Amino acid sequence: MEKEFTTTSPDETIVKGRAFIDALSIGDVVCLEGELGAGKTHFVKGMAEGFGIDGNEVSSPTFTLINEYYGDKTLYHFDCYRMESPREALEIGAEEYFYGEGVTVIEWPERILELIPPHAIWISIEAPDKNTRKFVIRKRDF
Template identity: 70%
Template sequence: METEFVTYSPEQTIEEGRKLAGQLQPGMVVCLEGDLGAGKTHFVKGMAAGLKIDPSQVQSPTYTLINEYEGRLPLYHFDCYRMESPQEALEIGAEEYFYGEGVCVIEWPGRIRPLIPREALWISITVLDRERRKFVIGKKSL
């Protein structure tokens, strides 16, 4: 079953991420799809806040590939935008994170699709205009 909603500001996008964090359990993988500037990192800031992590610490890990944060649960924030193949994710130990005790959030998951666990939650973010974003949350068949 899919859930859809629209946010009307970056602050509301952060709040929706915070709400989702209340449902997160160890070992969950959340995949975020959306164009550059769609609000993926704002959503992760909200998830961090909901996990008792200072959201001001959350930045896109575009150049580091993964950022780790400690809170109610560990949060592992991946950015696969620069990855050329799933092999690169394997080399940084992605699968150990996916099946660990924390929550993994993956931006640009399509680049490592073969590695994504079947039970991952997929969130698609579409830019509607300067402020509005449409979110579709559900499972995907891989």
């Protein structure tokens, strides 16, 4: 399964994130791959809005590692950018979130690859120019 789409503004990325949640259920894990500034957090803002959470509350949890947002569904937002090893994720209870009562979205998932559940949905984001973002959604085969 693979699906692609392109956005041309942060607002459009948010709209796509909002629509994306229609395909999600409690217990789903979404992994976002992309360079700094690729649009990962804008996409998460849209996901949050889709769950009835104020998108303005969403920020990249680079220094806190995990943000929890409560709306129609709970959204667990991880940022693994500063993690040195998967052990750090285990120490903060990552696996409890992955199999918890919400939807988990992970920025920089490659830093904790061995902990990612096999059912995770992977979204790679490329920025071919200043405004354009290309998204590829897939299940990853390990």
